[in-house]
Amino acid sequence: MKGKILPKTTRPFAVAAAWLLTATLGSTAASAVPPSDAVAGSSCSVRVPGAEYVIGACLADLTTAGTEASGHTDPNDWAGLEAPGTTNPSGVEGVQLDGYFPDTSKTNTNHGWHHDAQFVIRLPEKWNGGLVVAGPPGVREQYANDRLISDHVLARGFAYAATDKGNTGERIFEDGRRPGDAIAEWHERVAQLTVAAKQVAARHYGRRPAKTYMAGASAGGYLVRWQLEHNPGLFTGGVELHGVLLTPAAPNILDTAPAALRAYPRYRDNVPGAREEMYAAGYPAGSEPTWEFHYRKLWDSLQRIVREEIDPGYDGPKEGGTPFCPPNTIQGCDTDYVYADRPAAVHRVVERLSLTGRIKRPLISLQGTLDALLPITRSGDVYARMVDETGRGGLHRYYRVTGGMHADGLYPALPKVAQAMSPCFASAFDALTAWTTRGTPPPASHTVPAAAEGADRVNGCGL
Known part of the structure; x- marks a missing residue:
């Protein structure tokens, strides 16, 4: 593993320097599961359509509680993204597939592959019939959402797939032949992985996913919006957190x-x-x-x-x-x-590369009122207006979270007023699934008030 992982007591604010939109600190070179983590009686090898290379492992725990120890995640990839004291679910048995699709760029060094278009697919033993696909924030890699998204959806029974978006690190602009190509590749890699992951689930479980959701934060949130605007046939709905805003006119x-x-x-x-x-x-x-x-x-x-x-x-x-x-x-x-x-x-x-607001599937958006990287009045508020102006407001819920910031790792800077966004994200995902499976509409768009005095603002958030 490249880089030194800081102790958990100092990591959140210090490692936020790894940041949401710059290179990660390092990569885990995991390629084989230790025998003690093997799950007897499970098939650990599933072909991924279109992939150039895949390795599989049966794991006793697909969540970070298990994969951090077994080397099937990269803690540096999600360092600085959560508040001290964050607790996540654990204990999800299943199969993990790591691999890559054909690509010419080599910025992602995970597993020692030096190959972009890497992905991870996790298939829980107890499957609920659904799939969640994610792209990482900024220019991080495929494990960046393991704490924010993967742990929570796996515990709910969903299969999970994530991509590195096809290029990583501080010099993504070296990828592609013309301006914008590196970002445009993000769109393609999400769609590519979604199609492949659906087929993987069908082979592994004997049936295709009944529901497929897109989830992401920051640059990953931008991709949620983009996919629901342009590739609605692939998804049932999406949830995004402080998505990047790209529009032809300012603000952007x-x-x-x-x-x-x-x-x-x-x-x-x-x-x-x-x-x-x-x-x-x-x-x-x-x-x-x-x-x-x-x-x-x-x-x-x-x-x-x-x-x-x-x-x-x-x-x-x-x-x-x-x-x-x-x-x-x-x-x-x-x-x-x-x-x-x-x-x-x-x-x-x-x-x-721009967003239009013309979403064609249900979308839940969240942004913190204290976001100082992508200010809410020039980002989330603007996209919500765009959706309304296109007449798609019925498909959208937008929650402005009082005290929320762009990275929960910044929580120690404002401990008396900050609200961690991770539990808000989990609540929004549950609201989305209820909306799209049972027809239960989420609360109307609104500003989520500050938590009551004494409430757990690190692990709790009601919409």
């Missing part, structure tokens, strides 16, 4: 961070008016204790990675921009980036 992900990169250093230096500039750009009041962390670890990297993928000509031949350049100091500084002023060709790239 390309015009959010530069404002913070300009205003925050002056706020830190107590320049009058800088705090108000941050608020005007959407960064929420109350999230100030997290701004220094976001400035050092998130805003700059987010802007440079996404901008280089979509608009590589902005900084000429330089790849990845110039970190933390002050305003008006060098040509092509991302701090000075103004999306609205960029050429029409750049806007066409964004349009190719």
Whole structure:
């Protein structure tokens, strides 16, 4: 395993530097299950249609309580994404398949494969007939959702499949032949895995999944929205958490961070008016204790990675921009980036990748009111309006979670007011399944109030 895993007492805030939208700290080189973890009488080998390579293992526990010990997950991939004290279900026997589809890029080093388009499929012994498919946040890998999504859906009896989206790490912009290709591949890899996982389930259980859901957070949330807009035939519905917003016109992900990169250093230096500039750009009041962390670890990297993928000509031949350049100091500084002023060709790239709001399957969306990476007023609120404006509001529920942030690993920064988003996500998933199987409509879209004094805001969240 590459990298050193920090003790759990220090991991959440410290390893949030691994972040949602940059490279992971390391990868687990798991390829064989220790004999003590084997489950007698189970078939550990299932062919995955279209896969170039697959390994299978029968595991006594498919959740992270078991896979972390057996080497069938990568804790670095989900480090920094949960609050201290988070508890997850465990004890789900079944089969895990790890492999990859044909691909030419090699950024994912899991298992020592140095091959992208990697996936994991988990098939619980006690299956409820459903399947959940996920893409990771940012440019993490296929195990990033093991705590947020996999553990919970496996405990409910769902099969689970996740993809690395076809490219990983800080230099995703090197993949593909033209601007936007790396992100466009994310769409293809999700659909590819979904089709294959349905066939895998049919072979393993003797019947195809009756219900298939898409789930994800951040960049994975963007993919949930995109799939329900463009590939509704593959899914019964979806649940997404603080999805990235890509639209041809602002606000979108390309015009959010530069404002913070300009205003925050002056706020830190107590320049009058800088705090108000941050608020005007959407960064929420109350999230100030997290701004220094976001400035050092998130805003700059987010802007440079996404901008280089979509608009590589902005900084000429330089790849990845110039970190933390002050305003008006060098040509092509991302701090000075103004999306609205960029050429029409750049806007066409964004349009190719854009969301429309025209969802065709039920979708539940959540975002925290203290999200300081993708501010809620310029992200989740905007997408909810887009859905309503297309006349699809009946298929959508949107919950603004008071005190929620972009990563639960930031919970220690605001312990008195923060609400962990993980339990909200689990509640939303249960609401989605009730909606699509029993016809029980979820609560109307609303702002979820702050938890009552003394309530468990790490493991509890009612919608």
